[in-house]
Amino acid sequence: MIPSLPPEAWQALTLSLKVSLWATLASLPLGLLTAHALARWRFPGHGLLNGLVHLPLILPPVVTGYLLLLAFGRQGWIGAPLWDWFGVTFAFRWTGAALAAAVMSFPLMVRAIRLAIEAVDPRLEQAAATLGAPAPVVWLTVTLPLILPGIIAGAILAFAKAMGEFGATITFVANIPGQTQTLPTAIYSFLQIPDGESAAWGLALVSVAVAFLALALSEGLSRRVAARIAGR
Amino acid sequence: MSAGIDLENVCCDFGTFRAVDNANVSIRPGEFFSFLGPSGCGKTTILRMVSGFIEPTQGVIRIGGEDVRGKRPNQRPTALIFQNLALFPLMPIWENISFGLEVRGVDKATRRKKAEDLLQLVDLPGAADKMVSQLSGGQKQRVAIARALAVEPQVMLLDEPLSALDLKLRQHMRAELRAIQQRTGVTFIYITHDQGEALAMSDRVGVMSQGSIQQIADPREIYNNPVNGFVASFVGENNVFQGEVQHAAAGMASFTTPHGQFRARLGDLSGKIGKLYVRPEHTIITATPAAENSVPVTVSDISFEGSFIAVHATSDTGAHLTSELRNDGSATVPEKGVRVHMSFDPARAAILPDANVRG
Ligand SMILES: Nc1ncnc2c1ncn2[C@@H]1O[C@H](COP(=O)(O)OP(=O)(O)OP(=O)(O)O)[C@@H](O)[C@H]1O
Ligand SMILES: [Mg+2]
Numbered sequence: 001m002i003p004s005l006p007p008e009a010w011q012a013l014t015l016s017l018k019v020s021l022w023a024t025l026a027s028l029p030l031g032l033l034t035a036h037a038l039a040r041w042r043f044p045g046h047g048l049l050n051g052l053v054h055l056p057l058i059l060p061p062v063v064t065g066y067l068l069l070l071a072f073g074r075q076g077w078i079g080a081p082l083w084d085w086f087g088v089t090f091a092f093r094w095t096g097a098a099l100a101a102a103v104m105s106f107p108l109m110v111r112a113i114r115l116a117i118e119a120v121d122p123r124l125e126q127a128a129a130t131l132g133a134p135a136p137v138v139w140l141t142v143t144l145p146l147i148l149p150g151i152i153a154g155a156i157l158a159f160a161k162a163m164g165e166f167g168a169t170i171t172f173v174a175n176i177p178g179q180t181q182t183l184p185t186a187i188y189s190f191l192q193i194p195d196g197e198s199a200a201w202g203l204a205l206v207s208v209a210v211a212f213l214a215l216a217l218s219e220g221l222s223r224r225v226a227a228r229i230a231g232r
Numbered sequence: 233m234s235a236g237i238d239l240e241n242v243c244c245d246f247g248t249f250r251a252v253d254n255a256n257v258s259i260r261p262g263e264f265f266s267f268l269g270p271s272g273c274g275k276t277t278i279l280r281m282v283s284g285f286i287e288p289t290q291g292v293i294r295i296g297g298e299d300v301r302g303k304r305p306n307q308r309p310t311a312l313i314f315q316n317l318a319l320f321p322l323m324p325i326w327e328n329i330s331f332g333l334e335v336r337g338v339d340k341a342t343r344r345k346k347a348e349d350l351l352q353l354v355d356l357p358g359a360a361d362k363m364v365s366q367l368s369g370g371q372k373q374r375v376a377i378a379r380a381l382a383v384e385p386q387v388m389l390l391d392e393p394l395s396a397l398d399l400k401l402r403q404h405m406r407a408e409l410r411a412i413q414q415r416t417g418v419t420f421i422y423i424t425h426d427q428g429e430a431l432a433m434s435d436r437v438g439v440m441s442q443g444s445i446q447q448i449a450d451p452r453e454i455y456n457n458p459v460n461g462f463v464a465s466f467v468g469e470n471n472v473f474q475g476e477v478q479h480a481a482a483g484m485a486s487f488t489t490p491h492g493q494f495r496a497r498l499g500d501l502s503g504k505i506g507k508l509y510v511r512p513e514h515t516i517i518t519a520t521p522a523a524e525n526s527v528p529v530t531v532s533d534i535s536f537e538g539s540f541i542a543v544h545a546t547s548d549t550g551a552h553l554t555s556e557l558r559n560d561g562s563a564t565v566p567e568k569g570v571r572v573h574m575s576f577d578p579a580r581a582a583i584l585p586d587a588n589v590r591g
Contacts, residue, residue: 127318129305130283131332131383141331145322 005202008177012186013206019094019182020162023101024109024155031106031154035113040122056168057107065171068100072172096173097180101162109158116150117143149225156218163210183207234419235296235309235386236261237282242291244277251277253443255291259421259436261386264413266422268430269440270466275423279389282421283312296386311380312389316396317372319364325351325375326360332383350378354412370401377412387419394429406433427467431455439463441587459499462587464509471515471553473508477501477583487583490549491527496581504585512556514580517543517566522575529553529574531566541565545574 037043038050056064072079072090082088090096120143128138166184173180175189187203190196237259244252252274259265267275280286282293284305293300300308311332320328327334329350330343338346344360351357354374364372373393380388390409394402410433413420424430430437431451438448439462447459458464461472475489477498485498487508496508521528529545532552536542536559543555543566555574557563566572 121316121318123314123316123318124320126285126305127312127314128320128331128335129285130308130310130312130389131335131379132306133331133335134304134306137335141334142320 005206006199008181009186009190009199009203011178012181012183012203015094015097015178015181016163016183017210019098019101020159022095022098023105023162024159026098027102027106027109027158028151028155031109031113031158032151034106035110035117035154038110039114039117053110054107056104061104061165061167062171064103065100065168068096068103068168068172072096072099090173092173092176092180094173094180097169097182098162100168100172101165102158104165104168105158105161108161109154112154112157113147113150116147116154119150120146149222152221152225153218156214160211160214163207163214234261234417236263236294236419237387237421238292238294238297239278239282240292240294242278242281242288242293244274244281244286245289251443252281252288255445257438257445257448259419261296261419262417264410264420264422264433264435266424266430266434266437267440268424268427268437268467270425273440274443275425275440276391279312279391279421279423282308282387283310283389284308309386310389311383311385311387313376313380313391313393315392317376317393319372319375319379321364323364324360325362325364325367328364328375329379329382331379336383346382347378350382351375353381353415354378355408369397370405373397373405374408377409381412381416381418385418387421388413390420390422392424393422395424395426402429409433431467439466441466444587446587458509458582458584460587461507461509461584464582464584469512469554470509471512473510473551475508477506484578485583491547491551494525494581495578496525496583497579499582499584501583501585506583506585508581508583510576510581512542512554513540513558515553515555515574515576517555517557517563518573518575521573524575525578525581526573526575527553529572531568531570531572534565534568545572 034049034053038046069091070076074080074083074089074091079089079091090099124142125138128142133141164184165182166188169180169182170185175181175185181189183203183206187200190200190203239255239257242252242255243250255278267278269275277286281288284300284303284307287301295309320331323331326344326347329347330338333343333346348360351359354377356371356374356378359367359371359375364375367375376393394405397405406429422433431454434451436448436450437454439446439454441462447454447463454463454467458467464470473487473489473491473494475487475494478486478488480498483498484495487494487496489508494508499506527547529547531543531545533544534541535544538559540556540559543557545553545555547553553574557565
């Protein structure tokens with residue numbers, strides 16, 4: 001039933017897992033901060049920030065990839081100084097694939113976390129404050145436990161989105177086997193070559209398996225958290 | 233330890249809207265003080281200023297004599313109990329109660345002991361390991377109080393804490409709260425729009441309307457000697473007569489109304505127009521006119537209220553008047569549709585101005 005996969009396919013799968021994991025973990029702190037800012041703070045530019053975060057969801061992924069290339073390419077206005085000063089580049093590297101995946105999945109992560117934060121009754125936090133807790137303690141002891149299911153859901157959603165990201169990735173970092181070829185771009189490549197169909201089919205099955213695993217993980221985790229909220 | 237609270241010329245604006253206008257009150261250490269007023273009159277805003285969630289636009293707030301401007305909520309010796317109680321859903325009861333101690337770095341064994349002592353105090357022993365969702369409304373109420381008491385606040389601020397409870401439980405918790413306050417000696421500032429609650433529990437009551445404190449006095453004084461029509465009508469029922477002051481002497485005045493000439497105590501009108509207020513239980517119903525302050529009326533309805541009987545009547549000018557007769561056999565209850573006379577003692581009626589609001 002499961003066709004044996006050529007080495008490039010396995011490479012693509014492990015790269016995709018690495019890229020998605022990094023994309024998710026690295027964007028999580030910024031995602032938390034952004035979600036918190038959007039949910040709780042009133043400041044000038046609130047609407048602008050909200051629009052910016054959601055932009056990758058609305059733009060064609062190819063356009064996002066192209067914009068990333070313009071900004072983070074060797075000659076890009078962020079990419080050039082990064083290369084000149086630190087010798088760091090995202091262009092045509094797996095880190096670039098991770099950046100593209102992070103940008104594309106960021107809106108989903110922020111939305112999930114923001115909803116969770118908005119669902120927290122601010123009076124709980126205020127109650128903690130009148131009991132003597134300074135703001136960081138309030139956040140750690142009251143807010144964080146309550147929004148944990150939302151953070152988990154946001155992270156898993158972002159991970160799944162990163163696993164499937166195609167357009168921005170291929171535009172930004174191309175499709176170099178072993179370097180930037182992720183699971184979707186590999187499937188695409190296999191479909192382009194004669195006799196590649198069985199490998200494409202194998203990778204498709206793997207994608208489904210990964211998706212189910214992520215879903216099961218998220219369900220299991222949120223059920224455990226929900227059980228805690230309901231009282232053990 | 234308990235502290236007094238002073239509000240000196242405190243105002244709070246939200247944009248151009250003045251939610252609290254020039255509040256001046258001195259609450260004594262260990263006092264049970266209530267702010268009473270209708271929805272939107274600025275009660276919660278006062279509590280939020282005292283607890284430090286908002287700063288007054290003008291004026292000074294002192295807690296224990298110390299100016300608390302600029303102090304954050306966690307730096308003030310106050311504990312606020314919210315209307316919805318705001319118990320932490322993920323923590324068992326004992327952790328809820330000892331949250332404030334944990335913040336202060338108290339060790340677990342001491343925290344646990346303190347939580348159990350407090351559960352004893354609020355009459356909820358054995359609930360330490362339950363979760364919030366397993367408690368009833370009244371039990372949650374007690375936990376919220378215990379949690380606030382755990383940090384040994386000098387002032388407890390309570391924002392309509394009983395409003396979510398049913399009538400019976402509310403009445404029970406009134407007595408309970410009062411008892412806890414007496415036992416601990418902590419200053420309580422209690423907010424409510426329920427006059428029964430305020431009168432029954434408080435040492436003193438501040439009645440508010442549209443951001444202004446109308447009167448500060450003990451419950452009896454508020455009820456028996458309201459300073460204006462707002463206080464008279466908000467706290468208890470009244471029959472109101474419009475008219476004009478004629479002769480005033482020695483605190484009494486005669487008052488000309490469409491129903492005739494009445495005599496009553498004269499309140500501080502300060503040049504404003506007054507109305508005459510008399511409580512239903514201070515009127516009597518007779519078959520023949522009384523010597524003074526007597527209005528001929530037609531009985532339109534009788535309602536039996538248990539401890540008293542309310543007689544609803546209409547005067548010749550169409551005004552609706554109410555008389556309350558004690559249900560102890562001392563009064564003869566008239567029949568519906570009968571013509572009778574309603575009268576009242578001049579000493580029990582007062583001519584008062586409307587509310588004191590800005591302008
Ligand atoms: N953050 C705010 N921004 C603007 N207006 C506000 C704000 N908070 C309160 N107000 C207004 O100030 C007034 C007083 O509000 P407050 O919450 O103090 O009333 P309250 O007496 O507690 O009423 P209730 O009994 O309904 O709780 C209201 O008219 C309210 O709309
Ligand atoms: Mg309120």
